[in-house]
Amino acid sequence: MSGRGMVLRASRYAVLIVMALATLFPLLWVTSIAFMRSPERFAGTPPLWPDHPTLVNMVNIVHQQRIGHYFLNSLIVAAATTPLSVLVAGLAGYALAQAKFRGHRLVSWVVMFAVLVPNQALVLPLFEMFSAVHLVNHYAALVLPAAANAVSIVLIQAYARAIPKDILDAARIDGASEWRTFFSVVVPLMAPMLAAVAVLTFVVSWNDFMWPMIAMQKVDMQTLPVALASIDREHYQNIGLMAAGATVAILPMMLVFLASQRYYLRAVSAGSVTD
């Protein structure tokens, strides 16, 4: 390799490393502060690394602020939303891709239109609807609207187009019902995309903020981001405590992402090829 090529290569890595560190820095720093004993005691900026690592902030956010309780709420909501949403979108996406039926065009149009509606603009009537049926302050208020995910349907539909008709016909000739065919043939074939959509749904549900804040008026029912925002209003001066709270919200999603990167990234890039 020429000298110029080497320099170019090296500088490319240097730029990438600097950018990656700058991107990760806010996340790393907040995690680091979470393990510092009263970071306020420093006259200026807290150090990058805790001098005497401590769990005191974690203990406080768990015991005084009951972060574990909100963590559980978030977990319940995300764990209920994900399978429901994937099942609903999986059935619809598959049928739209592989079947002809009266109203196909209408249904496709409804799905495409739903993609274009800003969900957060709908919170006022949604609140009215859930109040009317006494479901405000119930997990259902967060799970049900999130299960109607038009983007998931579009992603699955695009993927399901590639399923060969022969495989489906073979299953039918063997006498399998459409439901049986779906669960024992179609689902395994669509598994990569279903997994990707599941991870996307889980992360979005976990991080959702505006609607959960409105729908969960009772403190005991709040999800983690909502509780974190309200603890923040009262304790924003307590850097260590808030950093610990932020860390508790961030770390699980980082782990989910790191464990499922392959699927997650596929769902994201699939979004680019979908019309």
Add this chain to the structure above:
Amino acid sequence: MKASTALLFVIPALAMILLFVFIPLIGVLGLSLTDFNVYALANSANLHFVGVANFTHLLHDHAAWQGVETTMTVVLVGVPATLGLSLVCALMIESIGARWRGLFRTAFFLPVVCSTVAVAIGWRYLLNTRYGLVNRLLAAAHLPTPNWLGTPGLALLAVTVVVVWKGFGYGMIIVAAARREIPDELYDIARIEGAGMTQQLLRITMPMLAPTLGLLALLDAAGYWQLFAEPYVLTQGGPMGSTMSLLLLMYDRGFRWWRWGVASALAMVLTVIMWLFAWLQRHTRAAWRGD
């Protein structure tokens, strides 16, 4: 597949979309034409049809115009910045060996999966005047150390920076996927013809990526129009309403003052702006494809 079974497969999704998207959308439109407020909440006899009065009210409401301006600024500054970062990172990552590619991709993508509320808390400490690292670095370089979140123009800039930081990894993945679709032969031919790196970038890479970038610009914009959690945590819409996005204003009018008529009118304004962008999206993509 029998048509009746296919319909059964589609019905749950259809019912959910009708119930949680279409009906609320009609509800927003309906509410925006009424004077629904805290009195109507107590007794529906106090509810009146007011026509477009809420919209004409917004026309004369300084806060509404400021909300449109603030949100549009984040879109117009944030989208090109996000797009630029997505593009640069994607091209650099695709140009290095596969061994390290995954590592950098993960680093740039991690902010995307993090809770906005949590990262906004972190950024607020980074930008703090007394113990924030940003000002400490600026001071070390003998540059001015402003009060980022306490100065109107700078607060909006700070919110935009956080939005871009959290969003560019998503676009990077999409651009990188599009870059991999460009056949290597094109570059081989260009090299044989004597085209340099810059020529290859301008004559092959950019034109081939243009449709993806166009789509991405409008996807990012659709997301940024719905700006809410970042200013809610970082600035609560301040100072002097300079970071009050349309949704933050809707939330304020709707759930602090219970003026649902006005809040719904704001929601309709946001929805229509987004549709305008969706229309632009179809239009520009069709133009790119040449039909």
